[in-house]
Amino acid sequence: MIKKISLLMLIVILTLSLFGCSDGGSANNEASSGKPVTWRITHEEVVGSVQDVYANKFKELIEEKSAGKIKVEVYPVGQLGDGVTQVELLQDGGVDFAINNPGAVATIIPENQVFSLQFLLSDDMDVNQKVMTEGAAKDELNNIYLKKGIKVLDWFTEGFQMWTGNKSLTSIDDFKGFKMRTMASPMISAGYEAYGANPTPIPYMEVYSSLQLNMIDGQVNPIFAIEEMKFYEVQKYLMMSKQNTFVGTFCVNPDFWDKLGDSDKGMVESIVPELNKYIFEVQENLNTERLEKIKEVSDIQIVELTDGERDSFKEASIPVRDVYVNEVGEKGKKILDLLIKDVEKFENEK
Structure with a gap:
């Protein structure tokens, strides 16, 4: 109850603020109207991250294409709450756009936990990009998101997930009893339980201190996040595991979207492919650059998993797919089957 009241108060404050800085921020005001309209976008990561770069590129393109008639305000994680709070803000209209990942939406859209299954997507990132942009599975998920008050405009990858730990x-066997920090997602937890680990959900901004105090033994994130959060300072090993990819979604509040005029909708839709292509290149370069920086400033040991080691983990992860289907039901099974077909299709087209 307290959380709901706090969220309501935050929405009221944002709404009053919006009236104070523009013509009211009403979505049905076209960019061609007199005064600037303010759009708000929030994301789950810190300044300089992949999501932050995406959000600021969106801001740049919208303000440029609207000739300054639309202003975009970007709110990184923490400014308007954590990832889950940001999802609620988007649903309730407290913000207009948001970038989130399946983990933060898992409690309301359990079907998207399919992206938490390990060794399901390709180890070729070009294939994964096509799965995100051209695959059939994401279309099914888009319909489910919309029924939950979220309209997805874009799916993209932020890079491969990697393990870090206080041991290799x-x-x-290395995972037996290992306290792995995870997001608060049942499917992510099930994935590490399959290895015998002890998955431990901890808020993102508390991971560093938890590692430092030995409250957890390791964590999992893309390389750019490992570098920007300085996890390498409190971990001894970085495993190039590539067990899955970190997926992002660019979303809009459906009511806000429906009230937009055709020209504003068209403007947003026209830049989504550009954003997707741009962020794919950004994440690739950013993760490469950040890995080199980690090597330069730390003595963390980089561990490359062999094909045999990856195969062992993949074999252990397969039963978790049944856990997913049992938890989510037939809709989940359909999405899982489609995703498997998507991966096979685009791998065969290479």
């Missing part, structure tokens, strides 16, 4: 993790 190259076999199932």
